Structures are given as structure tokens and as C-alpha cells.
Amino acid sequence: MCGRTACTLCKEDVQKACSYKNKKTGKYELPKWGRNPKNKQQYMPSYNIAPTDITPIIVPGTNFLGETNRMLQPMMWGMIPPWQNGNYKSHGYSTHNCRFEGLLNSKLYSAPLNKGKRCVIVCDGFYEWKTKGGPRNPYFIHLPQEDGIHVEDSDTWINDWDEDNGWKGPKLLHMAGLYEIWTSPEGEEIYSYAMITMESDDTLSWLHHRMPVILKGQEIDDWLDVERISGTQAIHILSPIKKLPRELKWHPSVYPNE
DNA sequence: CCAGACGTTGTT
DNA sequence: GTCTGG
DNA sequence: CCAGACGTTGTT
DNA sequence: GTCTGG
Numbered sequence: 001m002c003g004r005t006a007c008t009l010c011k012e013d014v015q016k017a018c019s020y021k022n023k024k025t026g027k028y029e030l031p032k033w034g035r036n037p038k039n040k041q042q043y044m045p046s047y048n049i050a051p052t053d054i055t056p057i058i059v060p061g062t063n064f065l066g067e068t069n070r071m072l073q074p075m076m077w078g079m080i081p082p083w084q085n086g087n088y089k090s091h092g093y094s095t096h097n098c099r100f101e102g103l104l105n106s107k108l109y110s111a112p113l114n115k116g117k118r119c120v121i122v123c124d125g126f127y128e129w130k131t132k133g134g135p136r137n138p139y140f141i142h143l144p145q146e147d148g149i150h151v152e153d154s155d156t157w158i159n160d161w162d163e164d165n166g167w168k169g170p171k172l173l174h175m176a177g178l179y180e181i182w183t184s185p186e187g188e189e190i191y192s193y194a195m196i197t198m199e200s201d202d203t204l205s206w207l208h209h210r211m212p213v214i215l216k217g218q219e220i221d222d223w224l225d226v227e228r229i230s231g232t233q234a235i236h237i238l239s240p241i242k243k244l245p246r247e248l249k250w251h252p253s254v255y256p257n258e
Numbered sequence: 259c260c261a262g263a264c265g266t267t268g269t270t
Numbered sequence: 271g272t273c274t275g276g
Numbered sequence: 277c278c279a280g281a282c283g284t285t286g287t288t
Numbered sequence: 289g290t291c292t293g294g
Contacts, residue, residue, distance in 0.1 A: 003267085003277025050276050050277065081264070082289050089275075094266040096277085107264040107291055127277070131268085138277090197266085210267075255278085 002097060002195055002212045004127040004256060005077075006047035006140070007055055008154065009169070014043075014056045016161035017172050018122060020070060028166040031058060031070040041191060043074040047124070047152075048256035051078040051096040052089055057179065057193055058120040060224045070224060075119070075191040080182040081108060088182055088190055098178060098194040100213055103235060109194065112178040116226030118234060120215060121175040121195055124151050127256060128208050139207060140253040143171040152251075174220050176213040176238060196238070203246050213238055214246050 009017060011033065019028040041054050049055055057075045061068050079095040080088045098109050112118075125142030142151045150156045151170045159169040179193040196213040204211045215223055215238075222229050222237050229237070236242065 005277095052276050079265095083264080092274095093264070097266055099266075105291095107289090109265090110291090111289065129277070194265090 002126050002128065002197060002210070003051060004138075005049045005055070005121075005123040006125055006127070006152075006256065007043075007049055007123040007172075008045045008047050009124075009159075009172075010045055011043060011056075013159050013169060014122065014172075015072060016159070016167045017169060018056075018058055018070070018072060019161065019166055021166070022069075027163040028161075029068060029163070031061075031072045032066060032068050034059070034064055034066070034071050034073040040188070041074045041076065049077065049123070053077055056122055057177065057191070058122060058174075058220075058224065059179070060116070060118070060226045062227055063116065073119075073191055075179055075193045077195070078192060079108075079112075079178065079180050079194040080190060080192045082111065082180060082182065084182060085185070088184065088192075095192075095194050097197045097210075100196050100198040100235075100238065100240075103196070104232065109178055110231075112180055113231040113235070116231065117179050118223055118226055118231075119177045119179045119193055120220060120224060121177045121193065121212075122172045123175070124170065125173055126175075126212065127253060128204070128211070130207050132206075138253045138255060139250045141173075141204070141248055141250045143173055144247055144249050145171055152253075174215045176215055176223055198238075198240055201240060201246065203248050207250075213243075214248070216244055216246070219244060 015030045054074045061071045084091045127138045130137045157169050161167050176196045177193045182190045197210050200211040
């Protein structure tokens with residue numbers, strides 16, 4: 001399933017779209033982009049993002065000695081196993097998705113979970129290919145938007161932001177992920193992540209039997225609060241029964257180009 | 259103890 | 271058919 | 277997720 | 289790196 005997304009905002013607009021309210025001041029704050037002098041990974045906006053591409057990821061600032069509560073870090077989609085040597089894109093494992101079921105027992109994913117390497121993937125939306133009945137069709141799945149705003153049409157966006165009102169542009173999807181930092185033999189730090197998937201709920205089961213774990217509101221805060229909430233507790237919060245209802249929109253899509 | 263696996267989706 | 275690269 | 281390759285020998 | 293099977 002989820003093997004293709006879209007994220008079309010420029011770096012600065014991603015910051016604005018990911019701004020969050022400081023509970024003390026009541027003002028919206030911009031998450032800073034992580035600065036890694038050694039790291040060549042660059043995010044490029046695209047409406048056809050595939051595994052091995054670099055996308056914007058929200059990480060807890062506490063994991064990065066950041067000055068902001070949340071940080072943005074460009075990461076490669078497809079978690080590099082920590083034992084990998086040599087070419088990090090050819091490890092032979094499918095790690096762009098990771099199943100929610102059995103996460104605590106996974107040899108690969110329990111390590112980042114227990115280390116608090118939780119992250120949130122942001123995107124305009126994702127593609128899912130409907131296989132039930134008729135031809136194989138891609139659908140684009142995204143959040144409901146304000147009247148007149150279409151997430152797939154940037155001409156309808158008004159990308160305003162200020163610290164009192166926050167972001168007025170398109171609403172981005174937030175999905176639960178786990179990440180690792182892999183160090184190449186040359187000493188370069190490569191950030192990579194896996195998107196957590198679950199059994200589809202009523203919203204999307206007509207389309208496909210698996211879907212990403214989509215977060216909203218307090219779930220985002222909790223998933224990123226690795227100081228206060230343990231891996232096990234976080235998994236509990238994400239249990240499909242506990243989760244807040246997902247409000248999603250979709251439309252049939254042409255095959256993602258560009 | 260060491261050796262070997264570690265992952266997903268979809269399809270049959 | 272099945273694997274790899276993006 | 278899809279698209280594209282899937283091979284060899286010999287020569288530069 | 290870390291767990292499982294033998």
C-alpha cells in the first residue's frame with residue numbers, strides 16, 4: 001500500500017504549515033529546519049514522492065538539542081537498517097512501510113521505537129490504488145480544506161502565516177513514523193524513516209485493506225512527546241480503537257506526474 | 259554459545 | 271514472473 | 277507505490 | 289544493533 005505521496009510546498013511554507021501553538025505565549029511558532037553540515041539530504045517539492053526520495057519530517061526538538069519544541073528534518077523514505085554496510089539504498093528489505101501490528105516485537109522497528117525515534121511525516125496527501133472491481137485506479141487522499149481551497153491546485157491556496165493566526169494555506173496530512181540515523185563509512189549521517197501502517201478503518205476500507213496511521217490534534221503532540229510518553233504508551237495511544245476519527249477526502253487521480 | 263534473520267504488499 | 275531503483 | 281529490467285563477451 | 293533458533 002502506501003508507497004507514493006505528494007508534498008508540494010517549498011521549505012519555508014512547510015515550516016509555516018507545521019507551525020504549532022506555544023501553550024505559554026499563545027503564539028504560533030515555526031519549527032526550525034535541522035542543520036546538518038555533514039548532511040547532503042535535500043527536500044525537493046514533488047507531487048510524486050516515491051521511496052528513497054527525501055521528504056520533510058517533524059521530529060521532537062528534544063532529540064536534536066533544538067531550540068524549538070519541534071524540528072523539521074529532511075529524511076529519506078525507507079528506513080535504513082542499522083546493520084547496513086555500503087550502499088544504503090540496496091539493503092534488500094522493504095522498509096518504507098512498517099506494520100503497526102507487532103511493532104513492539106519487531107527486530108527492526110522496536111529499536112527506534114524504544115529509543116524515542118518517533119517522527120511525523122507531513123504531506124499534501126497520498127496515493128492509493130483501488131484494486132477492487134474495475135481497472136486499477138489511483139486515488140489521492142488528503143485532509144478536508146477550507147471552502148474554495150483545493151489541496152491539489154496551488155492556484156487556490158493563500159499561503160498566509162502569522163504568529164497570532166498560524167497557517168492559512170493547505171492543511172497537510174500528518175502520519176506516524178519511526179526513523180534512524182545511519183552513518184556511512186565516510187561519516188555522513190543519513191536520516192531515514194518508515195511510515196506506520198494499520199488495517200484500514202471505515203473511512204478507507206472500500207479502497208484498500210491497509211492505510212497509513214494518520215494523526216491529528218493531541219495525537220501529534222503525544223507521538224512527538226518522547227520525553228513524557230514511552231514507546232509502549234505511544235503505541236497504546238495509536239491503537240485504532242483509541243484514535244480520533246479520521247476525516248479524509250479523496251478523488252480519483254490521474255497518474256502522478258512530475 | 260554462534261549463526262542467521264531482521265520487511266512489506268499483494269496474490270495464490 | 272520477479273526483482274530493483276526511484 | 278510503479279516502471280523497468282531481466283544478458284554476455286570483449287573492447288575502450 | 290538486537291533477537292531467535294539450534
